[in-house]
Amino acid sequence: MLRLVLILTLFLAVPARAQQEQIVAGMSQNRVAIDATFVGSEILVFGAVKRERPAPDSELGVVVVIEGPTQAITVRRKDRRFGIWINTDEVRVSNVPSFYAVATSGVFDDVVNEEANARRLVSIDEAIWILDRPDIADEQAFVDAVIRIREEADLYTLKESSIDLNQETLFSTAVQLPSNLVEGLYTARIYLTRNGNIVSDHISYVSVQKVGLERWLYNLAHDQPLWYGLLSLAIAIIAGYGASTAFRMFSRG
Structure with missing residues (x-):
């Protein structure tokens, strides 16, 4: 009987804890129109933390991720052989976002711990993964190449400490969209963290279309x-x- 009471107590306590802090968020625009004069845009992401009880004593963090449509691409490596440059290896990189912007309220590793990042695929390097190629010893080098190229094109960005967090309740940040956006549906994810663990999230969408x-x-x-x-x-x-x-x-x- 005592065991049953404990199980019921834990079962009822889980939803209450899960809903202890919730994200109420909005964006300045949910539709971006690309025309002949389009030179980029900006999305203001703002929101508040809704609580049913006083805030915990642990450190609060906020992460905003805006991700563009994904696709699989082939990355080739060139080596110099017999005086000429030729393709020697190629890897099929899956789930490559066309755009990926991350903004945080502090240093990324302090806001999201390694376990939460790996589980929820928050950072850019976690969001990209390679189809299994056991014959390639340094697969990560191909992922790093994709990230480096798209960072140079302002398609991948990480803005640490760029979210304004006021009294652990109100937050806001501005995400820059470059002129070379790919058309499609973009996902805006907001994570609320405590001591590096994700305790709540919120998802919105932004439509990018040519007009x-x-x-x-x-x-x-x-x-x-x-x-x-x-x-x-x-x-x-x-x-x-x-x-x-x-x-x-x-x-x-």
Whole structure:
């Protein structure tokens, strides 16, 4: 009987603890339109921590992750052989986000511990993984190459201590979106941590779409590639003929 009472007590206590702190969040925009004048954008992520009881004494942390559509890519390594550069190894890297931005309220390793990071795939290096290749000894080098290239293009960012946390209740941060965004549905995840452990999370979505002429050309290229190719060829011919005619007129003058 005593064992049954203890089990029921633990069962009832788990939901109460899980809901002790909840995230109430919003974003300045949930739709980004890409047109001919698009040079990037900014999303303001803000929110508050809702509590049913006084805050625990442990240290509070907040992490914001915005992730773009994922895809699998092939990464090749080149080595110099017999005086020329050739592809020697290639690895299929799976689940590669087109965009990945992480913002934290403190130093990343202090806000999210290693176990929580590995379990929830919070950091950039944890979010990317390689399809099994036992013949490649240094698989991580290929992941590092993907991260390095996309960091240089401002597609992968880590902004530590960039979240303003006020009295362990209100938080806000601004995430920069570059001009070379991939169209699709972006996921915005917010994590609340205590002593490095994730205690609550919240998920929102941001739609990134081409509009206007860019939308029409994108649809034409994917839905009717033949007509897109003919249109491109016609534009190239007209532009070349116009440039040639203008050059001859200026030469005669």
